[in-house]
Amino acid sequence: DTGLSAADGYTFVWYLDGVEQPQYADMGSITPTEGGTYSVVVTSAQGCSTIVGDPNTVTVVEVSEPPVLSAEVTTLAFADQHDILVTATTTATNTIAQYEFSLDGGPWESNTPNDGTYTFTDVAAGEHIITVRDVNGCGEASITMTVMDYPHYFTPNDDGYHDTWNIYGIKDQPDAVIYIFDRYGKLLKQLSPTGEGWNGTYNGNPMPNSTYWFTVDYREPNTDQKKTFKAHFALKR
Secondary structure (H helix, E strand, C coil): CCCCCHHHCCEEEEEECCEECHHHCCCCCCCCCCCEEEEEEEECCCCCECCCCCHHHEEEECECCCCEEEEEECCCCCCCCCCEEEEEECCCCCECCCEEEEECCCCCECCCCCCCEEEECCCCCEEEEEEEEECCCCCEEEEEEEECECCCEECCCCCCCCCCECCECCCCCCCCEEEEECCCCCEEEEECCCCCCECCEECCEECCCEEEEEEEEEECCCCCCEEEEEEEEEECC
16 A cells, blocks of 8 residues: 555556556556555656665565364274374465364364475374464364274263264275174174164163174275274173
């Protein structure tokens, strides 16, 4: 903003990185639409002009914007520890964008130096919302990620929490096969990967507090390799 007006007899020639910008002709102030070095030559009605390159007539516009996100679970399904690598990129040039990362509404984190990536380590099984914001206040974006693993317990007491048991993150594998057994190896239930899960009953009767076993045939999310996994979980009433 030069603080001057064409109505007072001034003319203006604007430049972006040394190239004249005719769309801004005779405007005393402009709103840049891209980053770069802006300069202006102002001429009065008496023919006096500003000096080209005068620091008072030059402004560097730096760009920041909300991130474009990508994320991946870098560990295998059913691993002892799950990590999620998040990458934030920008489509802008001449950018000063720097990003901070939050998992499920937790504290904001970033690397030093800030390279637009962050790895959340030891992430719990299930669905997570990752939010990334620009530290300059130019917006944020979110992405949802699901870590494939199994609940170590469930409580089928109809209180709305942990009432059924199923594998986390397997709903996009409708061909997966899940079996549940009691501690003696008796088959109790075959689960659908896309269903609600096991409600803790057998032939309509509630099963007791105990340890139950399961096997699952699935495809490893990172490699699409077919695998079988077996473990146990607890039913608590």
